[in-house]
Amino acid sequence: MGLSCQLGRGKPPLLLLQLLILLSWGPDPALASPPERRDRAGLREVVLAVILPRNNTAYPWSWPRVGPALERALGRINADPALLPAHRVRYVFENSENEAGICSESIAPLVAVDLKFSHSPWAFIGPGCDYTSSSVGLFTTHWGLPMVTAGAPAIGFYDTNVYNSITNTGPTHKKLGQFAVHLQRHFGWRRHALLMFSDNKVDDRPYYFAAEGLYSELGSDNITTADLVLNEQAGPVPFATFLQDIKQSGRVVYVCCAWDTFRQLMVNFRKAGLPQEEYVFFYIDVFGRSLDSRPARPWAKGDADDPIAKEAFRSVKIVTYREPQNPEYKEFVTDLKADAKRLFNFTMEDSLMNLISGGFYDGVMLYAQALNETLALRGGGMPPGKDITKRMWNRTYYGVTGLVQIDENGDREIDFALWDMTDIDSGIFQIVSVYNGT
Numbered sequence: 001m002g003l004s005c006q007l008g009r010g011k012p013p014l015l016l017l018q019l020l021i022l023l024s025w026g027p028d029p030a031l032a033s034p035p036e037r038r039d040r041a042g043l044r045e046v047v048l049a050v051i052l053p054r055n056n057t058a059y060p061w062s063w064p065r066v067g068p069a070l071e072r073a074l075g076r077i078n079a080d081p082a083l084l085p086a087h088r089v090r091y092v093f094e095n096s097e098n099e100a101g102i103c104s105e106s107i108a109p110l111v112a113v114d115l116k117f118s119h120s121p122w123a124f125i126g127p128g129c130d131y132t133s134s135s136v137g138l139f140t141t142h143w144g145l146p147m148v149t150a151g152a153p154a155i156g157f158y159d160t161n162v163y164n165s166i167t168n169t170g171p172t173h174k175k176l177g178q179f180a181v182h183l184q185r186h187f188g189w190r191r192h193a194l195l196m197f198s199d200n201k202v203d204d205r206p207y208y209f210a211a212e213g214l215y216s217e218l219g220s221d222n223i224t225t226a227d228l229v230l231n232e233q234a235g236p237v238p239f240a241t242f243l244q245d246i247k248q249s250g251r252v253v254y255v256c257c258a259w260d261t262f263r264q265l266m267v268n269f270r271k272a273g274l275p276q277e278e279y280v281f282f283y284i285d286v287f288g289r290s291l292d293s294r295p296a297r298p299w300a301k302g303d304a305d306d307p308i309a310k311e312a313f314r315s316v317k318i319v320t321y322r323e324p325q326n327p328e329y330k331e332f333v334t335d336l337k338a339d340a341k342r343l344f345n346f347t348m349e350d351s352l353m354n355l356i357s358g359g360f361y362d363g364v365m366l367y368a369q370a371l372n373e374t375l376a377l378r379g380g381g382m383p384p385g386k387d388i389t390k391r392m393w394n395r396t397y398y399g400v401t402g403l404v405q406i407d408e409n410g411d412r413e414i415d416f417a418l419w420d421m422t423d424i425d426s427g428i429f430q431i432v433s434v435y436n437g438t
């Protein structure tokens with residue numbers, strides 16, 4: 001089985017299809033300039049349409065995580081007398097969740113259409129989930145409006161023939177795949193790897209999309225991959241069968257699944273008595289949840305399997321995003337936590353997820369900068385979104401998350417960290433190398 005790009009796969013939902021037909025028959029709204037809006041102080045209004053999951057803070061791009069960053073960014077833009085004088089930037093928000101708190105690819109495009117026709121926004125911020133971004137991204141392309149997100153990591157968005165309006169200031173799976181290629185080269189493995197991932201085909205399929213990034217980039221470096229798909233929801237995971245497959249067809253295994261499943265795999269691996277030094281398991285844990293305890297002992301659960309898990313984890317290396325090291329980021333996170341508590345009654349932990357909030361902050365600041373430059377060339381009124389997007393791509397900007405380097409397709413270069421067991425007695429994991437995407 002091969003992974004293919006699943007975004008916009010198969011039949012789009014019927015409703016979306018009807019909307020697209022409707023839109024393609026009507027006059028192109030991108031050509032009609034919207035009425036100019038001014039606020040009470042006579043400032044020209046720049047409206048940003050925000051679409052994100054409102055309540056479910058399991059999503060790194062949920063509103064309680066991103067809202068405080070957006071508020072702060074707009075506060076800074078509106079207070080800066082040099083950035084967009086005579087303008088006032090404000091946002092309108094809509095939720096992309098269904099009643100169960102899951103990102104909904106039928107709700108997101110509907111609220112996008114509502115926002116477009118009720119508010120004439122200059123740009124869209126979000127969505128964050130892959131499927132909702134896929135449908136909204138088709139609309140923003142059609143309307144010629146910039147879409148700025150720090151979510152939407154799937155590799156399908158890299159195709160600028162389809163998604164030419166998206167600027168991504170967060171981490172993406174394309175860059176994760178490039179890091180895997182770097183690892184393969186670094187260790188001198190040129191031929192083959194195994195991809196093991198969990199997929200139950202519901203919600204936003206984060207493990208599936210991460211594996212797709214690896215599959216695609218390793219493939220373009222001529223490294224063949226075989227897939228092992230597991231579904232915890234379908235009953236007990238057949239670890240013995242997986243180990244048999246691993247034994248037969250791979251020594252380098254990339255694993256994208258929940259931590260507990262991965263630990264069970266490793267316990268089974270150790271119990272099976274395979275020659276441990278011949279295998280390496282890269283556990284893809286981009287937000288570093290398995291490393292949250294300090295010092296980091298990602299094998300430890302406090303159960304009877306701890307000793308054997310600790311031994312098994314000698315064959316494990318863990319891949320995470322790298323925490324920005326610049327002083328502005330520390331200050332940003334301090335403010336973010338205080339603002340999240342004050343505005344959303346939400347207690348934000350210290351976590352790599354805050355990188356996504358920072359990515360949205362930097363994305364909005366970069367948009368404001370690009371808007372300033374576009375207005376300087378074109379004068380008043382809403383400039384074509386394409387002109388602004390073009391200015392955000394292939395560009396370097398210094399933001400709260402450090403250097404924001406946007407590539408020629410509108411995706412950000414990302415730094416990764418590789419964690420390894422540095423002390424066999426204590427089983428402690430530490431960062432052993434960092435990969436500079438920039």
Ligand SMILES: *[C@@H]1O[C@H](CO)[C@@H](O)[C@H](O)[C@H]1NC(C)=O
Pocket residue numbers: 054055099100101
């Ligand atoms: C989501 O949050 C809003 C605002 O706090 C609240 O009104 C709503 O009931 C919440 N929805 C769910 C499903 O929790």
Ligand SMILES: *[C@@H]1O[C@H](CO)[C@@H](O)[C@H](O)[C@H]1NC(C)=O
Pocket residue numbers: 082083084085372373375376
């Ligand atoms: C853009 O920035 C420059 C320099 O800060 C400022 O002088 C100019 O007024 C800004 N342009 C617009 C259209 O806001």
Ligand SMILES: *[C@@H]1O[C@H](CO)[C@@H](O)[C@H](O)[C@H]1NC(C)=O
Pocket residue numbers: 220221222
């Ligand atoms: C992959 O293989 C093809 C065909 O053999 C070759 O043309 C190409 O240069 C290779 N690419 C890399 C990155 O090695």
Ligand SMILES: *[C@@H]1O[C@H](CO)[C@@H](O)[C@H](O)[C@H]1NC(C)=O
Pocket residue numbers: 345
């Ligand atoms: C804030 O959150 C806490 C814990 O979830 C809750 O007990 C409290 O009632 C909330 N306060 C307000 C003002 O909503």
Ligand SMILES: *[C@@H]1O[C@H](CO)[C@@H](O)[C@H](O)[C@H]1NC(C)=O
Pocket residue numbers: 394408
């Ligand atoms: C990106 O920028 C570089 C140097 O600034 C330039 O040489 C290159 O042509 C640009 N690429 C695109 C696609 O605009």
